[in-house]
Amino acid sequence: MNPSPVILSAARKVTAGAQATPRAGFALVLVLVILAALTALAVLTLTLARFEARAAALHADKIRADWAAQAALREAMARLTEAITAADGQADRVFVTAQLEPPADCRLSPILIISGSDGKMHPLISSPTQTGAADDAALVAALFAERDGGADLNRHGFIDSGSDAADFTVKLLELTDGDEPVARYGYQILDEEARLDPRLHRAADREQYGQSAAEIPLCVDGTAGALLTAGEMQTLLALPALPPTPLAFAPALDDRQRRERLRPWFGLRGADAEDVIPAGLPEAGRPKYNLNDLAADPDLTPEQRAENIAAVIDRNLPDFKRRDPSLAGETADGQRRYLRRLAASVVDYIDPDTVCTTVSGEPAGRGLLPLVVGVAEQYLWTGGNDSAVIRTRVFVQVWNPYTVNVSGTARFRLANRQRVSFGSGIVTPLADYDAAADGEITVRPNEFKVIEFPAASQTFTSPTPAATGPRWSGSPADAADQTTHQPFEFFWNGARADMSRRPPVGPGAATAGLVRNAKTLARDQFHYQVNAIPTYANRNTVGDPRATFLSNYDWPVTSSADGTYANSTFWHGRSPRDGVFPHTQDFVTTWAARDYVRANPPVGNPPGALNVSPAQTASPYAADRDAPNAPLFTRKGRMLSVGELGNIFDPAQAADDGRAPAGGTPSSVFVSGGGRTLRVGQPEFAYWDRDGMRAIELLDIFTVNDAPADAEYPRLAGRVNVNTAPREVLTALLHGIDINADAGALTVSGSACRLDAARLADVIVSERHTAPFKKLSDLRRVLPALNRADAYQPPLGAGAAAEPPLVMDRAREEAFAKFCNLVTAQSRNYRVYAIGQALAADGAVAAISLLEAIVSVRPVTDGDGRAVWQPEIIYVYCQ
Numbered sequence: 001m002n003p004s005p006v007i008l009s010a011a012r013k014v015t016a017g018a019q020a021t022p023r024a025g026f027a028l029v030l031v032l033v034i035l036a037a038l039t040a041l042a043v044l045t046l047t048l049a050r051f052e053a054r055a056a057a058l059h060a061d062k063i064r065a066d067w068a069a070q071a072a073l074r075e076a077m078a079r080l081t082e083a084i085t086a087a088d089g090q091a092d093r094v095f096v097t098a099q100l101e102p103p104a105d106c107r108l109s110p111i112l113i114i115s116g117s118d119g120k121m122h123p124l125i126s127s128p129t130q131t132g133a134a135d136d137a138a139l140v141a142a143l144f145a146e147r148d149g150g151a152d153l154n155r156h157g158f159i160d161s162g163s164d165a166a167d168f169t170v171k172l173l174e175l176t177d178g179d180e181p182v183a184r185y186g187y188q189i190l191d192e193e194a195r196l197d198p199r200l201h202r203a204a205d206r207e208q209y210g211q212s213a214a215e216i217p218l219c220v221d222g223t224a225g226a227l228l229t230a231g232e233m234q235t236l237l238a239l240p241a242l243p244p245t246p247l248a249f250a251p252a253l254d255d256r257q258r259r260e261r262l263r264p265w266f267g268l269r270g271a272d273a274e275d276v277i278p279a280g281l282p283e284a285g286r287p288k289y290n291l292n293d294l295a296a297d298p299d300l301t302p303e304q305r306a307e308n309i310a311a312v313i314d315r316n317l318p319d320f321k322r323r324d325p326s327l328a329g330e331t332a333d334g335q336r337r338y339l340r341r342l343a344a345s346v347v348d349y350i351d352p353d354t355v356c357t358t359v360s361g362e363p364a365g366r367g368l369l370p371l372v373v374g375v376a377e378q379y380l381w382t383g384g385n386d387s388a389v390i391r392t393r394v395f396v397q398v399w400n401p402y403t404v405n406v407s408g409t410a411r412f413r414l415a416n417r418q419r420v421s422f423g424s425g426i427v428t429p430l431a432d433y434d435a436a437a438d439g440e441i442t443v444r445p446n447e448f449k450v451i452e453f454p455a456a457s458q459t460f461t462s463p464t465p466a467a468t469g470p471r472w473s474g475s476p477a478d479a480a481d482q483t484t485h486q487p488f489e490f491f492w493n494g495a496r497a498d499m500s501r502r503p504p505v506g507p508g509a510a511t512a513g514l515v516r517n518a519k520t521l522a523r524d525q526f527h528y529q530v531n532a533i534p535t536y537a538n539r540n541t542v543g544d545p546r547a548t549f550l551s552n553y554d555w556p557v558t559s560s561a562d563g564t565y566a567n568s569t570f571w572h573g574r575s576p577r578d579g580v581f582p583h584t585q586d587f588v589t590t591w592a593a594r595d596y597v598r599a600n601p602p603v604g605n606p607p608g609a610l611n612v613s614p615a616q617t618a619s620p621y622a623a624d625r626d627a628p629n630a631p632l633f634t635r636k637g638r639m640l641s642v643g644e645l646g647n648i649f650d651p652a653q654a655a656d657d658g659r660a661p662a663g664g665t666p667s668s669v670f671v672s673g674g675g676r677t678l679r680v681g682q683p684e685f686a687y688w689d690r691d692g693m694r695a696i697e698l699l700d701i702f703t704v705n706d707a708p709a710d711a712e713y714p715r716l717a718g719r720v721n722v723n724t725a726p727r728e729v730l731t732a733l734l735h736g737i738d739i740n741a742d743a744g745a746l747t748v749s750g751s752a753c754r755l756d757a758a759r760l761a762d763v764i765v766s767e768r769h770t771a772p773f774k775k776l777s778d779l780r781r782v783l784p785a786l787n788r789a790d791a792y793q794p795p796l797g798a799g800a801a802a803e804p805p806l807v808m809d810r811a812r813e814e815a816f817a818k819f820c821n822l823v824t825a826q827s828r829n830y831r832v833y834a835i836g837q838a839l840a841a842d843g844a845v846a847a848i849s850l851l852e853a854i855v856s857v858r859p860v861t862d863g864d865g866r867a868v869w870q871p872e873i874i875y876v877y878c879q
Contacts, residue, residue: 061838061847068836072185126186194724195267274713278775285866295350309343319692325660326653341651355495370398385465411491423462446630475516485513572619573604628744633810643817646680658687681816719824730761742811
């Protein structure tokens with residue numbers, strides 16, 4: 001078909017026009033440009049749409065990763081709660097490092113649970129199961145080995161291990177949407193109390209037993225196990241409040257390599273830990289009892305305070321009262337007499353007054369007062385043959401075993417005195433003697449001093465002139481009651497301080513007292529009767545003047561003949577009559593199996609003549625020589641460390657082999673005193689080395705840490721867990737423990753002695769690999785190491801390296817008292833490392849979220865007064 005003529009005509013016109021008009025070509029170009037622009041815009045729009053979709057997907061992935069990390073943190077907190085809270089609400093599980101040697105390049109170790117219910121160890125890491133490891137190999141695999149599907153938390157420096165070793169690889173657990181995995185999470189928990197918090201540690205010198213965590217010095221350059229230079233230490237302490245992040249200490253540790261090496265040893269605490277009675281005791285989960293508050297309660301009498309302390313011991317350690325073998329045949333209440341006596345000594349150690357706390361009528365405590373070690377009665381007969389005046393003057397020799405002066409007023413009383421025969425008159429007893437010495441008396445440390453008491457006169461008459469002077473027979477026949485010896489009482493500052501036992505203090509016949517020998521007086525001539533505390537072995541007595549008021553033995557006559565008084569009695573010092581009369585005050589020998597005594601106090605001087613009284617005899621005491629050898633230390637103020645219980649006098653009436661001494665006529669359970677201090681910082685005696693009877697177990701129920709005004713639990717600041725802290729941390733913590741309680745030891749060695757911190761740290765690490773330290777008293781396992789001379793630098797004593805330290809008891813206890821004030825066996829602050837991963841459809845990791853949190857586990861008291869533990873997030877750092 002042919003084209004229409006009209007169409008062809010139009011075409012020709014257009015063609016002719018184009019050839020004839022240039023503007024038509026420009027329009028075409030413009031159209032093309034617009035089309036290109038529209039195309040580009042469309043492409044850009046599509047691209048932006050794709051980017052927005054991708055960004056939205058990434059954001060969703062990040063949200064999923066964040067939620068997965070949060071899930072890991074929450075599960076870790078739940079595991080913490082489960083781990084330390086048993087069904088009965090008691091915190092009966094302990095966090096410890098593995099009882100295995102971790103890899104050499106692993107500086108910090110994951111925490112394990114030592115379960116109180118099943119006894120198994122459970123690693124606190126993310127795991128598909130919550131069962132305990134079957135054996136050590138499984139534990140190693142769970143804690144340190146690479147695992148399929150795991151994540152290395154060392155990556156990008158997230159874990160501040162200072163090492164690139166894969167020692168923090170955790171198992172990742174999957175989160176699914178239906179059957180499809182959409183995210184994974186994992187966590188690792190480390191003990192924050194395995195580290196040192198620089199805010200709680202200062203380089204100041206420690207007081208005698210360490211005042212608080214703020215006075216724990218960290219090692220600086222120039223010392224064994226140094227962690228910091230002095231400049232770094234000062235910079236750290238000057239920093240403001242620090243977040244617990246990997247870069248927190250960068251301003252002080254500006255060298256990157258050094259920072260990486262040191263960073264694992266430092267951390268930040270979320271809160272102080274609470275001092276709680278540990279599992280296994282009847283009052284587990286309750287706050288520990290503040291010994292300072294119990295001993296100094298202003299609303300109670302000293303005896304009531306002692307009763308309260310004794311009751312706390314008996315409720316939690318019911319076997320403790322059986323430590324006194326002499327009371328073994330008594331009822332439970334009779335055996336509690338030991339606890340009350342012990343508690344009285346605690347009260348007197350803390351109470352600032354100088355009197356002796358009385359329990360059931362006996363001066364049972366250990367007040368700051370001198371102890372009676374000898375008594376001399378001087379007689380002088382004047383008058384005619386039908387009227388005799390007998391003047392009695394009493395001299396009492398006392399000993400101050402303490403390291404400080406003892407000052408006070410003194411009074412002395414004698415009863416049941418001898419019956420005097422004179423001429424043909426009626427036989428009449430001497431009246432009871434009761435007199436106070438003039439003025440205030442001061443007895444210096446380790447000094448034997450004679451106190452002179454005023455004379456008392458009594459007149460005896462005879463109907464007919466007497467052929468001989470006044471006379472009496474030997475006791476007890478000459479006594480007023482003709483059955484028992486002459487008892488005495490010694491008062492210091494108005495309170496009874498020493499005595500020979502009489503009813504109602506002890507049941508049964510009381511035969512203790514001063515033995516009386518027969519004597520006939522000559523006119524106008526001095527006569528003496530001298531008695532001394534029994535310190536001899538043939539009656540199995542402990543023979544310790546620290547416990548004379550517990551002695552039911554008769555005090556032997558040391559001299560009755562007038563000719564022996566002048567040259568055979570010794571005053572202002574010890575008696576040296578070993579092998580002649582059984583009364584030698586030889587503490588070096590007598591206490592050898594109990595407490596080390598460097599040197600005895602000096603031997604006294606004999607009067608030399610009858611007209612020289614004991615008080616007039618010259619004293620050999622030299623303060624510079626004798627004072628440093630005083631064996632006893634008393635605080636007379638608030639304890640600075642619960643380890644000071646090692647200074648408390650132990651009233652258990654036991655011979656050196658642990659048997660009950662037998663003696664008295666008739667035999668009595670009140671034979672003698674203990675002659676020891678509690679073994680808290682030293683290995684326990686074998687016969688008390690049993691659960692529930694060791695002295696160190698008192699540390700599990702008592703504390704000297706105060707509770708804040710708004711809380712009931714005592715607080716521990718800056719303590720380091722001996723179960724989890726690395727060697728380096730323990731060495732830094734223990735560095736600077738000086739042994740200065742025994743000035744005599746420093747004089748002998750010529751320099752200050754310091755605990756070998758590195759050696760003790762090695763012992764702690766070795767012991768915890770054997771078994772965890774579940775409570776503070778478990779530290780008894782390191783006491784043999786502390787009881788070696790070479791545990792100190794320079795060694796405390798000469799001879800074999802393993803020789804026990806040649807220092808007084810107070811210094812043997814000092815190292816442990818300082819040591820136990822710095823450590824804990826139960827942690828309440830933890831660092832949680834959590835990782836969350838979002839997964840793509842093909843299983844690849846689409847996003848990662850990392851969280852680092854400080855979590856504190858705090859107690860909430862239940863209706864039974866016990867702690868229920870709840871975790872609380874203190875700080876979260878996100879990467």
